[in-house]
């Protein structure tokens with residue numbers, strides 16, 4: 001038995017085994033030979049990975065290994081950093097997202113993002129959700145919009161808590177509610193993939209548990225990629241795990257394998273707490 005096989009982490013990962021064996025279609029996103037540079041400094045080196053709608057994919061690895069950088073490359077958030085440069089190919093449904101004809105606003109609706117710190121707009125709860133569908137022309141009438149708002153808040157598990165206070169400011173909600181509002185905001189524009197960059201790091205354990213439950217409910221409907229510093233969280237919520245180290249994707253596979261039977265020594269060292 002390997003050193004990691006009977007740890008609590010391994011037990012958690014084993015629990016998700018059943019969901020790991022779901023059959024997949026084509027990958028929703030496909031990254032090949034992806035390098036990311038900030039000026040002359042290389043932060044990501046030759047990453048290949050497939051992201052599936054059927055699975056939650058977790059990115060783990062020590063601080064500074066490039067998880068957020070690679071995550072941001074998946075919806076061209078890196079475009080907002082002047083020194084950042086991406087090479088290689090990243091496809092969404094077979095289309096190169098870095099192709100010159102790609103509409104980046106549309107891309108970021110299709111591949112939404114939820115950040116570490118909840119960042120609702122300083123607007124009402126209703127308007128936080130309605131804004132995206134309005135600018136993307138996804139609702140023709142007020143009743144369409146009401147429907148999208150309710151559906152998105154329901155899907156994010158927030159409707160019951162906010163249905164009587166939709167005109168209150170989004171910023172007046174608790175941190176955990178704000179994060180679910182941000183997830184509802186991403187859902188409202190009908191995304192195909194949702195990228196989450198340490199979505200629970202500013203939340204208490206109860207709010208964290210709610211977000212983790214929500215991620216599990218959303219799995220299968222949207223491709224979900226989550227960056228997390230918590231290996232327990234990766235083991236609880238994901239079916240695929242990618243371990244990054246010094247800009248390299250060291251190992252990518254079934255979450256239970258990564259936590260029970262990693263192939264690479266660097267992965268083994270990280271999950272057993274030898275560094276990171």
Ligand SMILES: Nc1ncnc2c1ncn2[C@@H]1O[C@H](COP(=O)(O)OP(=O)(O)OP(=O)(O)O)[C@@H](O)[C@H]1O
Nearest residue numbers: 038043061062063064065066067068069070081083
């Ligand atoms: N805007 C930036 N400009 C220059 N270098 C950057 C920038 N953002 C990140 N880096 C560098 O790129 C490397 C990868 O950083 P990144 O934030 O992607 O790592 P990470 O694994 O997400 O780290 P953490 O777990 O601490 O959030 C680091 O060396 C970091 O200093």
